[in-house]
Amino acid sequence: MFTVTDVPTGKGKLQYREEHLTGLRCRISPERLKRHIDQSLSLPGESTGCPFCRENIFSITPTFADGNRIIRGESVTFPNMFPFAEWHTVTVITRYHVVPAFTRQQIADALMAQTESLLRFDGYPSINWNYLPSAGASIVHPHLQGISDRRPTWMTERYLSAGKEYHAKTGNRYWDVVREQERSSDRYLFGEEILWSAHAVPAGEREVRGILPVARLDELESYIDSLTGGIVEVLSLYRKLGTHAFNMTIFFSREKTEEFSAFCSLISRINPNPLSTSDSAFMERLHNEPIILTLPEDLGRYYRNEGR
């Protein structure tokens, strides 16, 4: 399913990895972990003027065409004021500006509200989360973003079309084959109905993917509880490893298709820090070939042995 090419370097080794299905590539350099460039957490605590805090949210944020926002538990959902998709919604997850950790209830409510908002547009939806400024969040107050367009994003399109080609060529469902392989690999973390593993060719540091048994957003509802449990578990693993910031995307198809499985991908990001030291540079942004420090197999072993 993927190729590993080892290249010895002066101090250790470098791996080039490529995912056969999509052609996505990365480089893994475990030696670079020893530089210890991770930053201690510097959280912007000031909430004055935050549009998502309770004293502002109902006056500053827009409503849907029916004049309402979607309220579910603590969460509040409304259209994005500055959309970059044909349909772009925001779900503020928590009542409070910062929380020590997310509860299952908070995430489940927010995912249900996102689902409801995204099903109002007939496109290829995804549910996304930039958490903390070092992960690209312009507002610290935790929020999800749902986007949907008639054309899928590049990544969704790549997996949809490559999954079809794979099926035509081999007669197998790509996602069934991946599940089988991941379950018995060192990359396996937990879960069966939704299978969570460290992704073999990571798009970012410590990428973990949860593969869902459905393809479309309108099929998600009965899996939200299990999905939420998985997300909370991965976030707790990241915190154990010292990183608080992350990105998350849950990719869905628009059509009913046997050749795609919805999946949730999370990557950990450098902690917010006073110098704005970044973990994205030319390899990630311009070459689209990320430099990864943690071997996916090491992450799987760490979780199963001591990360639970």
Ligand SMILES: [Zn+2]
């Ligand atoms: Zn706030």
